[in-house]
Amino acid sequence: xxxxxxxxxxxxxxxxxxxxxxxxxxxxxxxxxxxxxxxxxxxxxxxxxxxxxxxxxxxxxxxxxxxxxxxxxxxxxxxxxxxxxxxxxxxxxxxxxxxxxxxxxxxxxxxxxxxxxxxxxxxxxxxxxxxxxxxxxxxxxxxxxxxxxxxxxxxxxxxxxxxxxxxxxxxxxxxxxxxxxxxxxxxxxxxxxxxxxxxxxxxxxxxxxxxxxxxxxxxxxxxxxxxxxxxxxxxxxxxxxxxxxxxxxxxxxxxxxxxxxxxxxxxxxxxxxxxxxxxxxxxxxxxxxxxxxxxxxxxxxxxxxxxxxxxxxxxxxxxxxxxxxxxxxxxxxxxxxxxxxxxxxxxxxxxxxxxxxxxxxxxxxxxxxxxxxxxxxxxxxxxxxxxxxxxxxxxxxxxxxxxxxxxxxxxxxxxxxxxxxxxxxxxxxxxxxxxxxxxxxxxxxxxxxxxxxxxxxxxxxxxxxxxxxxxxxxxxxxxxxxxxxxxxxxxxxxxxxxxxxxxxxxxxxxxxxxxxxxxxxxxxxxxxxxxxxxxxxxxxxxxxxxxxxxxxxxxxxxxxxxxxxxxxxxxxxxxxxxxxxxxxxxxxxxxxxxxxxxxxxxxxxxxxxxxxx
Amino acid sequence: xxxxxxxxxxxxxxxxxxxxxxxxxxxxxxxxxxxxxxxxxxxxxxxxxxxxxxxxxxxxxxxxxxxxxxxxxxxxxxxxxxxxxxxxxxxxxxxxxxxxxxxxxxxxxxxxxxxxxxxxxxxxxxxx
Amino acid sequence: xxxxxxxxxxxxxxxxxxxxxxxxxxxxxxxxxxxxxxxxxxxxxxxxxxxxxxxxxxxxxxxxxxxxxxxxxxxxxxxxxxxxxxxxxxxxxxxxxxxxxxxxxxxxxxxxxxxxxxxxxxxxxxxxxxxxxxxxxxxxxxxxxxxxxxxxxxxxxxxxxxxxxxxxxxxxxxxxxxxxxxxxxxxxxxxxxxxxxxxxxxxxx
Numbered sequence: 036x037x038x039x040x041x042x043x044x045x046x047x048x049x050x051x052x053x054x055x056x057x058x059x060x061x062x063x064x065x066x067x068x069x070x071x072x073x074x075x076x077x078x079x080x081x082x083x084x085x086x087x088x089x090x091x092x093x094x095x096x097x098x099x100x101x102x103x104x105x106x107x108x109x110x111x112x113x114x115x116x117x118x119x120x121x122x123x124x125x126x127x128x129x130x131x132x133x134x135x136x137x138x139x140x141x142x143x144x145x146x147x148x149x150x151x152x153x154x155x156x157x158x159x160x161x162x163x164x165x166x167x168x169x170x171x172x173x174x175x176x177x178x179x180x181x182x183x184x185x186x187x188x189x190x191x192x193x194x195x196x197x198x199x200x201x202x203x204x205x206x207x208x209x210x211x212x213x214x215x216x217x218x219x220x221x222x223x224x225x226x227x228x229x230x231x232x233x234x235x236x237x238x239x240x241x242x243x244x245x246x247x248x249x250x251x252x253x254x255x256x257x258x259x260x261x262x263x264x265x266x267x268x269x270x271x272x273x274x275x276x277x278x279x280x281x282x283x284x285x286x287x288x289x290x291x292x293x294x295x296x297x298x299x300x301x302x303x304x305x306x307x308x309x310x311x312x313x314x315x316x317x318x319x320x321x322x323x324x325x326x327x328x329x330x331x332x333x334x335x336x337x338x339x340x341x342x343x344x345x346x347x348x349x350x351x352x353x354x355x356x357x358x359x360x361x362x363x364x365x366x367x368x369x370x371x372x373x374x375x376x377x378x379x380x381x382x383x384x385x386x387x388x389x390x391x392x393x394x395x396x397x398x399x400x401x402x403x404x405x406x407x408x409x410x411x412x413x414x415x416x417x418x419x420x421x422x423x424x425x426x427x428x429x430x431x432x433x434x435x436x437x438x439x440x441x442x443x444x445x446x447x448x449x450x451x452x453x454x455x456x457x458x459x460x461x462x463x464x465x466x467x468x469x470x471x472x473x474x475x476x477x478x479x480x481x482x483x484x485x486x487x488x489x490x491x492x493x494x495x496x497x498x499x500x501x502x503x504x505x506x507x508x509x510x511x512x513x514x515x516x517x518x519x520x521x522x523x524x525x526x527x528x529x530x531x532x533x534x535x536x537x538x539x540x541x542x543x544x545x546x547x548x549x550x551x552x553x554x555x556x557x558x559x560x561x562x563x564x565x566x567x568x569x570x571x572x573x574x575x576x577x578x579x580x581x582x583x584x585x586x587x588x589x590x591x592x593x594x595x596x597x598x599x600x601x602x603x604x605x606x607x608x609x610x611x612x613x614x615x616x617x618x619x620x621x622x623x624x625x626x627x628x629x630x631x632x633x634x635x636x637x638x639x640x641x642x643x644x645x646x647x648x
Numbered sequence: 649x650x651x652x653x654x655x656x657x658x659x660x661x662x663x664x665x666x667x668x669x670x671x672x673x674x675x676x677x678x679x680x681x682x683x684x685x686x687x688x689x690x691x692x693x694x695x696x697x698x699x700x701x702x703x704x705x706x707x708x709x710x711x712x713x714x715x716x717x718x719x720x721x722x723x724x725x726x727x728x729x730x731x732x733x734x735x736x737x738x739x740x741x742x743x744x745x746x747x748x749x750x751x752x753x754x755x756x757x758x759x760x761x762x763x764x765x766x767x768x769x770x771x772x773x774x775x776x
Numbered sequence: 777x778x779x780x781x782x783x784x785x786x787x788x789x790x791x792x793x794x795x796x797x798x799x800x801x802x803x804x805x806x807x808x809x810x811x812x813x814x815x816x817x818x819x820x821x822x823x824x825x826x827x828x829x830x831x832x833x834x835x836x837x838x839x840x841x842x843x844x845x846x847x848x849x850x851x852x853x854x855x856x857x858x859x860x861x862x863x864x865x866x867x868x869x870x871x872x873x874x875x876x877x878x879x880x881x882x883x884x885x886x887x888x889x890x891x892x893x894x895x896x897x898x899x900x901x902x903x904x905x906x907x908x909x910x911x912x913x914x915x916x917x918x919x920x921x922x923x924x925x926x927x928x929x930x931x932x933x934x935x936x937x938x939x940x941x942x943x944x945x946x947x948x949x950x951x952x953x954x955x956x957x958x959x960x961x962x963x964x965x966x967x968x969x970x971x972x973x974x975x976x977x978x979x980x981x
Binding site: 431433436437439441454455456457459460497498 | 659712713714740743744747748749750751752
């Protein structure tokens with residue numbers, strides 16, 4: 036049985052899980068379990084995760100985060116976010132977004148799909164190291180309210196990363212599986228469960244009906260542009276105001292200042308989850324500004340209150356769709372890092388009139404559910420089934436910009452619906468149809484997914500051909516379209532042009548490029564990582580040299596000094612494996628110091644790297 | 649597919665919305681409905697008693713955009729036509745003019761039925 | 777409908793559902809014109825216990841869903857996908873009484889020439905009048921009268937729905953009487969106009 040891992044590809048953090056003999060658990064331990072969804076450009080490669088996170092302040096314009104908010108979107112839809120982010124975003128053909136790296140020409144542009152792929156590659160590598168086996172297939176989670184374009188973008192990212200997507204499942208549903216199948220949780224196994232999922236950049240509310248082995252999603256609602264990031268932004272806006280009162284000349288538009296503000300906001304938010312008040316200091320060395328102040332939890336809560344109310348509005352909506360009242364919800368499950376905020380939790384509790392389940396780490400629960408689903412898909416268990424829905428109606432553009440639904444929202448998937456089209460004029464051999472997704476009446480309020488062209492219709496009198504178009508939404512919630520002309524029995528050709536996504540051709544081109552560069556990339560990436568390790572090892576040795584002087588003999592110290600010189604030479608070279616070997620030797624030489632502070636920190640650095648690569 | 653300006657116009661600014669005096673002997677009223685979707689449409693024509701030409705037409709439709717556009721177009725077309733000419737308007741003409749997709753063809757049928765109903769109402773009231 | 781005791785294509789056991797054989801656990805190839813009652817394995821009748829329907833749907837989902845065919849040959853994967861799709865549609869249709877009535881009438885009336893647009897006498901004019909009245913109420917934001925209108929329409933809809941079961945029963949006893957089916961058609965048509973009006977009234981919390 037080939038393992039299928041579960042991946043929670045998050046706005047802020049990503050992690051993966053699988054079912055071990057002892058049960059489902061996140062893969063990796065401590066820092067190695069979580070990969071911050073951050074990338075930083077170095078030379079011609081990317082640093083991903085913790086390494087990239089460290090460069091957010093020092094190298095803001097080359098460090099990219101919150102990529103998930105860009106997936107399958109266009110510039111107009113991002114709105115204010117474009118100005119808030121410290122990195123540059125441009126729009127290419129078919130409204131495809133690209134992150135632009137570089138101060139001047141020639142720029143390097145990357146699609147969100149490619150960037151997400153880098154995160155997935157990192158997770159794949161980490162999982163392979165931790166499991167000691169190759170990983171080829173994964174279940175990847177997405178917000179339930181992700182539309183077709185966003186799902187397609189996620190799938191394309193996986194494809195670029197060399198991962199086969201066994202299934203795309205919705206985050207709240209994954210969480211429900213994790214809770215529902217965990218015997219330790221006293222969750223009612225028959226009844227209605229509300230899963231409230233507030234992550235870094237997205238919000239979902241799903242109502243599930245649990246009965247026996249079946250987890251059936253009844254209704255889902257959400258907002259793919261609302262999350263903890265918005266709490267941070269609200270804080271950033273307040274921080275700016277406070278600083279301006281004391282330093283009216285302050286400027287915040289440069290990437291470094293944006294990153295400093297964002298990071299401070301993040302830590303204030305975290306601090307206020309545990310204490311009623313927190314002090315903070317903001318340093319803008321270039322502007323010679325240092326600002327210190329306090330933030331009270333009441334102020335924070337009233338700041339985020341309108342955002343939380345927006346999520347409760349969604350909860351009301353989803354209950355209406357499910358034809359249920361608050362009282363009929365038997366259980367409430369909280370998912371996502373932002374539900375840790377006490378102000379959020381209190382409001383949910385009041386709304387549903389019951390205390391929510393939080394026993395499974397809200398950061399891990401989605402990955403764990405995905406891991407369980409992966410286990411099921413790999414044939415490991417058959418004792419439960421997840422029946423999910425398509426979140427938003429799918430349909431086509433009709434007269435005057437109106438939206439005509441073909442598959443309604445909250446329909447259980449997989450689902451198929453067919454629609455018959457015909458020609459308007461004699462001998463017409465092709466028909467163009469625009470596909471949209473949404474719940475509103477006018478296409479301008481819905482999302483354009485793409486256009487398909489029906490070709491190869493046999494020439495007939497206008498209105499005579501009967502072209503049956505089949506809209507099929509698979510168990511991943513992804514749409515495919517096929518067509519045939521019924522009078523002639525001829526299969527019509529269909530070409531789908533995605534509006535916010537990559538065509539198969541583009542995906543393959545990116546993959547070819549990355550394959551050609553794969554070996555170089557790998558060496559380069561390793562070089563970068565080992566160089567950074569060496570730097571930190573040197574720092575550790577220098578800071579603790581006094582310990583070495585008392586604990587080691589003159590000869591031992593000389594050996595260490597000489598080896599440091601060898602490593603310095605290797606750093607200038609291009610051979611990552613040689614550098615690794617020299618670093619290992621340095622590690623050996625400092626081993627006698629293992630029980631001293633210096634030895635421990637050096638060893639941790641070295642072990643951290645080797646577990647990672 | 650891009651809709652022509654004219655078509656979008658019938659949708660966003662439908663012509664001839666309103667009512668004619670039902671009791672006027674020269675007015676014929678057609679009331680039809682589409683059970684597929686629950687749309688209701690009232691279409692009225694005013695006929696010149698001398699020339700038997702349709703000199704005015706009004707409609708009121710409770711339904712989707714396509715039904716409204718279809719009735720708007722139908723009222724535009726019947727004006728100036730004789731009742732016999734108006735009788736020959738086919739729903740397929742409306743489908744073609746408005747590029748109605750298959751899911752909305754019944755809207756054009758509704759408009760055709762409304763014209764016929766209005767004419768037959770007029771005729772039944774002016775038999776002598 | 778060909779419903780002459782279909783048998784499993786591998787073990788020849790009589791099938792409950794045309795999609796799956798519970799005795800040898802084999803997916804069944806099925807014809808495209810399969811009806812929803814055959815999908816779920818119930819006799820063609822309006823009488824359907826919702827508990828039984830729910831149970832059968834779950835039972836079949838647990839066998840047909842693509843999640844269980846991840847490592848199966850591609851043809852089987854595809855069959856499971858199509859079978860699950862039709863199962864979902866069949867369940868959705870038969871689960872909701874109005875949809876079930878409409879679907880069943882469509883099956884029964886295949887050989888008969890029904891007037892598909894029939895309505896009670898004067899009904900259309902009344903609907904037009906109510907639509908105009910609703911326009912006025914919506915403009916004046918008169919919530920008291922709006923909710924009174926809502927309740928009135930809702931009750932009429934419920935009354936219509938209550939008639940489906942006895943009418944279908946009557947048809948089963950007198951299949952030669954095509955007037956009964958016509959009456960059902962009239963009911964279904966009328967209900968759609970009422971629904972349309974109800975949809976326009978904003979929900980009040």
